[in-house]
Amino acid sequence: MLWLKDxxxxxxxRWSPLLLMLVFPVLGGMxxxxxxxxxxxxxxxxxxxxxxxxxxxxxxxxxxxxFYIYVCIVYFFFRDRTSYYHSMxxxxxxxxxxxxxxxxxxxxxxxxxxxxNDPFAQLMRFLYNRDQPFNCxxxxxxxxxxxxxxxxxxxxxxxxxxxxxxxxxxxxxxxSTLFIKQHVIMDVVGAIALVEIYIFLxxxxxxxxRNKVASERRxxxxx
Numbered sequence: 001m002l003w004l005k006d007x008x009x010x011x012x013x014r015w016s017p018l019l020l021m022l023v024f025p026v027l028g029g030m031x032x033x034x035x036x037x038x039x040x041x042x043x044x045x046x047x048x049x050x051x052x053x054x055x056x057x058x059x060x061x062x063x064x065x066x067f068y069i070y071v072c073i074v075y076f077f078f079r080d081r082t083s084y085y086h087s088m089x090x091x092x093x094x095x096x097x098x099x100x101x102x103x104x105x106x107x108x109x110x111x112x113x114x115x116x117n118d119p120f121a122q123l124m125r126f127l128y129n130r131d132q133p134f135n136c137x138x139x140x141x142x143x144x145x146x147x148x149x150x151x152x153x154x155x156x157x158x159x160x161x162x163x164x165x166x167x168x169x170x171x172x173x174x175x176s177t178l179f180i181k182q183h184v185i186m187d188v189v190g191a192i193a194l195v196e197i198y199i200f201l202x203x204x205x206x207x208x209x210r211n212k213v214a215s216e217r218r219x220x221x222x223x
Contacts (some may be wrong), residue, residue: 001051018077020088027095034102035135041108044137044186049178054112058122058176065141065173072166079157087151088201089176093202094143094194102135109136111181124180131182138190139183145170147195 058076076084112132114124149170152158177183 006078007056011104013120017084018074018086019102021073023088023092023220029090030099031095031140032191034099035132036104037132037134041106042185043109043136044107045109046185048185052178052181054181055118055179056114056124057114058179059120059127060175061172062141062180063123063127065145068169068173069144069148072151075162076148076151076157077154080155082155083151085154086129087147089202090151090195090198091144093198094147095140097194097198098135098138098143100141101137104205105137106134107187108134109184109187127180127182133182136183137187138175138194139187140191141177142174142183142188142191143194145173146192150199151170154173200210 050184071083072085076087111128114121114128149167152163152166176190177188178185
């Protein structure tokens with residue numbers, strides 16, 4: 001039985017990084033605290049948003065969003081551990097940044113009336129009841145979907161299949177936020193900018209510093 005005792009801790013250590021995903025319910029609980037209407041609510045609706053049609057069929061990709069994000073992050077855990085850690089870090093800091101913005105700059109999006117009793121109309125009403133029509137800028141749906149897309153673009157584990165699947169699904173979810181009138185274009189722009197800023201600050205900038213230090217050490221060694 002000694003061999004079994006030796007193997008169990010190793011297996012636990014191999015899976016233990018997945019415990020980082022426990023941050024999701026914590027962030028979800030924090031979101032409930034900020035997901036309240038405030039005295040001053042702003043609108044970022046532009047003419048192009050008003051011209052965008054309401055398409056209830058996009059409720060499906062919008063609704064599976066969080067499960068899709070979980071699947072992508074677990075996929076990174078098995079195929080590219082660095083992208084897994086980067087995804088967890090980016091999601092956490094982006095979500096917390098969104099919460100702060102929601103507290104000081106709450107936006108809203110006008111919603112159309114949902115007609116019909118077909119499954120898509122019922123799903124649409126369910127989503128509207130679950131998600132309040134405020135705390136829109138930046139969009140959490142959009143930043144997280146864009147984040148996993150950026151991670152697969154950077155990943156050494158990328159190939160044609162996973163790149164097309166993740167990019168295609170991410171773009172579909174981002175588009176769904178506009179077509180179901182849950183977000184506006186500026187919410188998408190803000191979400192993408194948020195991810196790019198933190199990728200530069202938390203991933204690219206430290207990598208540039210490490211490369212600089214390594215280069216200086218090589219020059220000192222050669223001298």
